[in-house]
């Protein structure tokens with residue numbers, strides 16, 4: 001099955017053409033074409049993603065990326081998959097309109113894809129066969145969610161952030177420390193330097209909701225705690241390093257504790273733990289979760305490759321393969337697609 005996939009939910013414009021065959025648990029995937037343009041540098045001055053700038057850039061770059069992909073992969077495909085949410089609505093609409101125009105021009109069906117399912121199925125590449133039931137921790141710039149997946153297409157949201165997403169808190173703290181956007185990799189780099197040099201902060205940041213009985217998260221109080229500390233201190237290179245370390249430790253302590261709680265409270269013993277989304281690119285996060293799964297002897301840990309952890313179109317193609325395999329009528333029942341900023345599972 002050849003799928004042309006399009007992703008524009010945030011600040012990455014991405015198009016891929018995939019040829020996917022075989023069982024959902026371990027499909028054969030050929031990436032025939034793959035093009036991605038990150039707008040991160042343009043949004044840097046705002047310390048986060050500016051929706052109308054994102055929209056303008058997507059509109060400008062989609063035709064350029066399409067040409068590149070078709071040149072690489074040829075123009076033969078069975079259907080188009082496009083992210084319809086969650087994300088920034090003006091940005092989502094650019095991809096949807098582009099996909100629908102192409103669908104009309106080439107007489108191909110267009111299927112709407114949930115971006116978070118894209119993050120889940122990003123692990124279909126670079127891992128052994130995917131076994132359910134699973135628990136997934138989705139950690140990105142817009143979301144922090146724990147999801148139980150009983151089988152392909154069967155999801156239950158276990159918990160989510162009540163305010164900021166984990167990635168968003170990395171970005172905001174980075175800005176407070178005068179570091180560039182996106183903040184995750186920058187904080188990670190400074191925190192690693194602090195750990196290697198055995199530098200530790202003399203203060204402790206809170207671990208929000210770590211002892212709460214539910215599986216929700218909250219990172220906005222942590223961000224405020226950092227702000228007070230920054231206002232109170234001389235922001236030296238040493239301070240930045242120890243702050244980055246303490247902040248990263250706080251976020252990871254909470255993510256690990258909540259995931260442990262989700263695994264222990266699952267009704268059916270999970271076979272797989274999936275960690276994906278932009279923050280899952282963090283080497284320190286990977287270390288922490290490798291340690292966590294030691295506590296669960298039969299649990300398999302799946303991460304996406306580093307390239308597929310942050311937003312991309314390959315994961316949208318993978319999620320589309322899952323969707324049309326379990327629901328083939330999606331290809332014949334062509335519904336009008338709409339952007340849905342808060343699309344849930």
Ligand code: KG4
Pocket residue numbers: 010139140141142143166167168170171182183184185188277278279280281282283309310311
């Ligand atoms: O999944 P993603 O590319 O976009 C959304 O769907 O939001 O995630 C982007 C987020 C940003 O907040 C970025 O700071 C964070 O992922 N991120 C990281 C790392 N790389 C990206 N956070 C921590 N450590 C990293 N290495």
Ligand code: ZN
Pocket residue numbers: 115119140141277278310311
């Ligand atoms: Zn994402």
